[in-house]
Amino acid sequence: MVPKVYVTYNQVHKLCQEAAPRILADFAPNLIIAIGGGGYVPARILRSFLKQPGSPNIPIQAIGLSLYESLGTTDETQIEEPGTKVTRTQWLDLRSLEMANLIGKNVLIVDEVDDTRTTLEYAVKELEKDVAEAAEQAGRSGEVVRFSVFVLHNKDKEKKGSLPKSMMEERRYLAARTTGDVWINYPWEATDIDEHDKMSEQQAKE
Numbered sequence: 001m002v003p004k005v006y007v008t009y010n011q012v013h014k015l016c017q018e019a020a021p022r023i024l025a026d027f028a029p030n031l032i033i034a035i036g037g038g039g040y041v042p043a044r045i046l047r048s049f050l051k052q053p054g055s056p057n058i059p060i061q062a063i064g065l066s067l068y069e070s071l072g073t074t075d076e077t078q079i080e081e082p083g084t085k086v087t088r089t090q091w092l093d094l095r096s097l098e099m100a101n102l103i104g105k106n107v108l109i110v111d112e113v114d115d116t117r118t119t120l121e122y123a124v125k126e127l128e129k130d131v132a133e134a135a136e137q138a139g140r141s142g143e144v145v146r147f148s149v150f151v152l153h154n155k156d157k158e159k160k161g162s163l164p165k166s167m168m169e170e171r172r173y174l175a176a177r178t179t180g181d182v183w184i185n186y187p188w189e190a191t192d193i194d195e196h197d198k199m200s201e202q203q204a205k206e
């Protein structure tokens with residue numbers, strides 16, 4: 001059975017806090033794109049730690065991508081299995097004026113976990129494609145958006161998807177923690193948060 005790891009809101013908060021200085025040093029973002037639903041909470045927390053005095057808050061946009069299909073429930077939690085394809089449930093209109101303004105700037109993509117990397121590969125590839133089209137339409141062909149990725153957890157396992165080599169080389173990929181091939185229970189999925197926190201506390205003692 002895949003081991004389950006319970007992560008609390010407090011731990012998520014601290015992982016974001018810890019990562020923020022590295023994100024600012026390596027790829028200070030002009031926009032955050034949260035991959036829903038797991039990327040929403042980390043993206044929002046991260047924004048507070050990325051805020052620079054005298055500068056406005058970094059805007060957050062959301063995209064919805066779905067890869068996993070539910071296989072039903074076990075005693076305490078839902079176990080999900082990888083699906084075969086990524087489905088867009090929400091996307092950005094990169095032809096809009098605001099989006100065109102991002103050409104030449106830095107965009108941070110946030111998700112909670114990098115498992116098989118299929119979702120991140122899809123997000124980066126598709127966003128890069130849309131940006132290239134938007135740049136062409138704006139008469140700025142060849143100009144790019146510098147995408148970077150932040151995840152709370154990266155599972156150290158064989159990946160099905162891949163990210164651009166330049167992203168890895170230029171340290172535009174950051175995982176707050178690297179884990180084994182475990183199943184992580186995030187607090188926003190919990191139906192009983194006290195029980196969730198208790199499980200996490202118990203694990204910490206083991």
Ligand code: 5GP
Nearest residue numbers: 038113114115116117118119182183184186
């Ligand atoms: P990937 O495309 O990297 O295989 O999977 C990404 C998505 O799968 C995540 O955004 C998340 O929704 C789901 N996922 C993969 N592993 C886990 C896990 O350990 N815990 C939870 N809660 N979701 C996971």
